[in-house]
Amino acid sequence: MGRTSDARNKILVAAARLLEQRGYSALGVAEICATAGVPKGSFYYFFESKQALALAVIDEHWVNQRRQWVELLSSDHDPLRRLRDLFEATEEVQRTGQREAGRVVGCLFGNLALELSNQTEEIRSRLEEIFEAQIDLIEQAVVEAKERGQAGPSVDAREVARSLVAQIEGRALLAKLLNDPGQLELLWHNSLDLLQVPPQQRAAIDQDGD
Amino acid sequence: MGRTSDARNKILVAAARLLEQRGYSALGVAEICATAGVPKGSFYYFFESKQALALAVIDEHWVNQRRQWVELLSSDHDPLRRLRDLFEATEEVQRTGQREAGRVVGCLFGNLALELSNQTEEIRSRLEEIFEAQIDLIEQAVVEAKERGQAGPSVDAREVARSLVAQIEGRALLAKLLNDPGQLELLWHNSLDLLQVPPQQRAAIDQDGD
Structure with a gap:
């Protein structure tokens, strides 16, 4: 270089x-x-500007995060297990951030979404694309989970994927506020509820890969 | 005056x-x-300073929001209905904000939590108190819902209350990003899942007060 x-x-x-x-x-x-x-x-x-730099940071962060999400969500584990892997990785990212920075830094996209959505259209629209792409990736796993009877039959895959992204963001907010990555620990448990996972499937997934 | x-x-x-x-x-x-x-x-x-002003704004906002939350959550409706009233009021606050400001402003506490948690300890700790107070208020309704068989018996009232606050914050983030208060519409539906509300209770509450 x-x-x-x-x-x-x-x-x-x-x-x-x-x-x-x-x-x-x-x-x-x-x-x-x-x-x-x-x-x-x-x-x-x-x-060209601080804004151009911020967009470059956002893009690079998303390239790396997307690679991790795609890798975890396209593994050969069953779809619920893949979602659990994603949530555990999300928590681990915050734990690593805390070790490196001394404090939980939260989600870069969520931080900038709340700070800049009403100020900088170019950043806002880029963040919208990223959140929609996250929802797309999770939706695919939810569709597969439904096909295998691992999620409730009446669950709307798109809407649940959106709810899961919202839950990640809300818990990342609490993790940052409390400087406690453990706030993300219950993401998996929340997801079982939001996905309306039948009891026998919950028992099976809890025994798998612990 | x-x-x-x-x-x-x-x-x-x-x-x-x-x-x-x-x-x-x-x-x-x-x-x-x-x-x-x-x-x-x-x-x-x-x-004394911009920070002192921000704390005064936060306190005044919480006095007003808390009054609304207490009023809705201590009404004589049954506990699930009270929670639904709270979520509908939360959505309406964002719709009103959008009408007045031209754009969805999101949750003041969430906005400042993400912007300032790692910068201004006095603001961070005040916001922590407020979020814990919100969780307390919701927890009371969840405890009552459990007592009446309206929530799943294995639900941890404290943890579900925390999940509901996280879901509010995550959906307020999406609402701000997309300038769309409708992102808060599914809060009620999410809550039924997170509370593990039995099917017959869901049917009853959907018929109540529409």
Whole structure:
């Protein structure tokens, strides 16, 4: 990697960390450059504006998160187990974030959605695409769970997927507020209820892979 | 009301609106005073700092919201119906906010929790108290619902109350992101699942008071 792309990468890494910890409005370009250890001139060589940088951070974060979600949700485990893997990974991401940053950082997309939805249309619309893509990925697992009788027959797969994403975001909010990744522990239990999983299926999945 | 307290009130009203629309970090005291139509000197007569003002806005918002929650959750309807009333009122608050502000403003407490939890301990701890108080209020209704056989016997009232608050926050986030208060419509349906409400109770409550 050459010096040039190295500087771009340093800016992205510093901005991702600062955005997660402090949000968008509280950050200035000068602080991002100081944290990244690059001159301010480099910043405007790579990014037109703070907003353009934020979009690049969002896109990179989603590339990585999407890869993990797709991997977990397309494994050869049965669909309920795949969802459990996803929720456990989500909790683990917050535990890792807490170890690295000293505090739970929450969900970057949720943080920016609440901060910027009424201020920056370009960021808002990008976040909308990401949340809809998350709902799509979960919906596929719910459809499969229904086909196998692992979810209630009257469950609307799309709506449950949306409810699960909402539950993830709400619990990530509590985890950040309380600096406690354990707030995400019950996601799996909530999902069994929201998916109307029949009792015998609950028993089977709880015995599987513990 | 004298001129002095009138100025304080104008600052509080302007700050509440601006905080809901734009968050904390993006706001300056000068802008708050300009919006309120009061001189900057007045601001520091009433509030030590922007943080002190934000705490006053939070407290006033909670006094009003708490009054509504207590009223709805202590009515003489049965407990499930009271919860439904609460969710419908929550959706209506967002619809009203959208009409007044042009966009869904979301939950002030959730917005500030994600923006400030890792920055301002005094605000964070106040928000923690408020969310715990919300969970307390919902928990009481869940306990009653269990006693009447309206919720599943194995449901942990405290944990379900926490899940319901998380679901409210997650759906308020989607409502703000999509500028669509309708994202809160399924809160009631989600709650029936999270509360493990037996089918015959669901039928009864759906016929009640429509």
